[in-house]
Amino acid sequence: MSSSISANKAELLAIANSVASEKMIDKAIVIEAMEEAIQKSARNRYGAENDIRAKLDPMTGDLRLWRVVEVVEEVEDYFKQVNLEQAQKLEPGSQLGDFIVDPLPPVDLGRIDAQSAKQVIFQKVRDAERERQYNEFKDRAGEVITGVIKSVEFGHVIVNLGRAEGVIRRDQQIPREAARVGERVRALITKVERNNRGPQIFLSRAHPDFMKKLFAQEVPEIYDGIIEIKAAARDPGSRAKIGVISHDSSIDPVGACVGMKGSRVQAVVQELQGEKIDIIPWSEDTATFVVNGLQPATVSRVVLDEEDGRIEVVVPDDQLSLAIGRRGQNVRLASQLTGHQIDIMTEEEASEKRSKEFAERSKMFEEELDVDETLSQLLVAEGFSELEEVAYVQLDELATIEGFDEELAEELQSRAIEALERHEATARTERQELGVEDALAEIPHLTETMLVTLGKAGIKTLDDLADLATDELIAKKREAPRRRQSNDGPPMRRDRGRADDKGGVLGEYGLSEEQGNEIIMAARAHWFEDEEEAPAASANEPDTQEAADADSTQ
Numbered sequence: 001m002s003s004s005i006s007a008n009k010a011e012l013l014a015i016a017n018s019v020a021s022e023k024m025i026d027k028a029i030v031i032e033a034m035e036e037a038i039q040k041s042a043r044n045r046y047g048a049e050n051d052i053r054a055k056l057d058p059m060t061g062d063l064r065l066w067r068v069v070e071v072v073e074e075v076e077d078y079f080k081q082v083n084l085e086q087a088q089k090l091e092p093g094s095q096l097g098d099f100i101v102d103p104l105p106p107v108d109l110g111r112i113d114a115q116s117a118k119q120v121i122f123q124k125v126r127d128a129e130r131e132r133q134y135n136e137f138k139d140r141a142g143e144v145i146t147g148v149i150k151s152v153e154f155g156h157v158i159v160n161l162g163r164a165e166g167v168i169r170r171d172q173q174i175p176r177e178a179a180r181v182g183e184r185v186r187a188l189i190t191k192v193e194r195n196n197r198g199p200q201i202f203l204s205r206a207h208p209d210f211m212k213k214l215f216a217q218e219v220p221e222i223y224d225g226i227i228e229i230k231a232a233a234r235d236p237g238s239r240a241k242i243g244v245i246s247h248d249s250s251i252d253p254v255g256a257c258v259g260m261k262g263s264r265v266q267a268v269v270q271e272l273q274g275e276k277i278d279i280i281p282w283s284e285d286t287a288t289f290v291v292n293g294l295q296p297a298t299v300s301r302v303v304l305d306e307e308d309g310r311i312e313v314v315v316p317d318d319q320l321s322l323a324i325g326r327r328g329q330n331v332r333l334a335s336q337l338t339g340h341q342i343d344i345m346t347e348e349e350a351s352e353k354r355s356k357e358f359a360e361r362s363k364m365f366e367e368e369l370d371v372d373e374t375l376s377q378l379l380v381a382e383g384f385s386e387l388e389e390v391a392y393v394q395l396d397e398l399a400t401i402e403g404f405d406e407e408l409a410e411e412l413q414s415r416a417i418e419a420l421e422r423h424e425a426t427a428r429t430e431r432q433e434l435g436v437e438d439a440l441a442e443i444p445h446l447t448e449t450m451l452v453t454l455g456k457a458g459i460k461t462l463d464d465l466a467d468l469a470t471d472e473l474i475a476k477k478r479e480a481p482r483r484r485q486s487n488d489g490p491p492m493r494r495d496r497g498r499a500d501d502k503g504g505v506l507g508e509y510g511l512s513e514e515q516g517n518e519i520i521m522a523a524r525a526h527w528f529e530d531e532e533e534a535p536a537a538s539a540n541e542p543d544t545q546e547a548a549d550a551d552s553t554q
Helices: 009-023 027-046 084-090 111-137 210-217 253-258 260-271 287-291 319-323 326-338 349-369 373-381 385-394 396-397 406-434 436-442 446-454 462-466 468-473 513-553
Strands: 054-058 063-071 099-103 144-153 158-162 165-168 185-195 201-202 227-235 239-246 276-281 301-305 308-315 341-346
Touching: 009 027, 027 063, 054 185, 054 210, 063 341, 084 239, 111 210, 144 165, 158 185, 158 373, 165 185, 185 468, 201 373, 210 227, 210 260, 227 253, 227 326, 239 253, 239 287, 239 326, 253 260, 253 276, 260 276, 287 301, 287 406, 308 319, 308 349, 308 406, 319 341, 326 341, 326 468, 341 349, 349 385, 349 406, 373 396, 385 406, 396 406, 406 446, 436 446, 436 462, 468 513
Parallel strands: 165 201, 239 276, 308 341
Antiparallel strands: 054 063, 063 099, 144 158, 144 185, 158 165, 185 201, 227 239, 301 308
16 A cells, blocks of 8 residues: 555556455545545645645546635735735636635655555545445344354354344344354344444344244245234244234145145244244134134133233133243243233132132122122122222113112112212322322312322322323233223222232323323423413513502602
């Protein structure tokens, strides 16, 4: 490179072509790098204060060097300015404010200058190469790529991808898979980031999408879109589940993915180091899909709680260990596959739970409605679980229960409403004792019971409530019991004792995101009122002052 700066025209062009071809970057970038290097060296020779430009013709190799100066009336910077008289000598017809070109003779760059120019060119070419690598890979996330293992550093595998390098982090590798330098490896591109040292290409062999892409390579029907993988879950290196559906009724999705004598699935299994794969027919019906997802275990029945995203699955006693799987693997994968929290219980456990809930609800109705045991059990048997349901359900739904009539239904609703009012009054007293402002009781959707909960959490003023984010207020807590829908009336109460401490302050009450937003905005309303009043007050101040002056004058 030291000879390249002082080389003849043909050599300069040859060097530019060679570097551009070797690094696979645009020749114009190399030419620009050479011009920048020559400019830097020329400034070292003529003075760094000068505005020196260099131009290398990419076709002929001709090199021009010049200094740019501004025509001014009075010169303050002799390196970058000239007066009008000197400018007329350099370029006849020059006027004040013009920028003119002062040609410079080519410089014979010494060894130090040449070395400096070499560094500039190398840096420019390196930056261009990194940008090319980033542009090449930035839109390839989600693609399976093959590379050669270059090295293993602190457990992370560095993969040579040809024009760039990728990394398979330790947590994205298949456990117990040996990575040997020089071996070819396939992986999924998960993310490409721009970095000062070049693009960071993150690869994964543990991601569920990697398994999906492998199936697409092995199963033509998936590649063609006839069969679709709707869901996938993996325990890398051990077991996986995929839910498939066919858009052609004549093609069996499971059979197509398995292949003749298991040839297709076996190819994927080998690539994933023997990972066992369960191929499951996908279904729009959540309960059916959960039953399929828990294969090979047999399921007796499924109880869905769509509101809380939880599913209770009852299995025969002899199927419990199979449904749960070793270290909970089967139920964990089924939960990931379906997107629902799955609770597994045996017939005996389910029966005990139902009996306990039945007894608790019957006792509650017996005490709150002042009815006998038989009547309270009838209500529970019909699916009623909370006072709100009895109070606000359609009257004919109560009246049609066997042994009930319209008069009894009206009486039950009246007692349920009275019981709710008693609870509300008790909660109001407790809320006031906690010091919760009355202003909070005016906010929509908030009941006195909710206000007590807020008070116990230290939220007692409008500002306290306004400072909360919606999620902090209403995010649902785990283990929340199911609710029966009613046609109107206030939000139904929940058994707070069953909820853990995760979630929002009012997470146990089942408020929707829209209701949560309305509560927060209502609590913040006074902020905006204060802002509107402040400018109005300041606008009135001069009038007030003028009136005071007038009074004093009188």
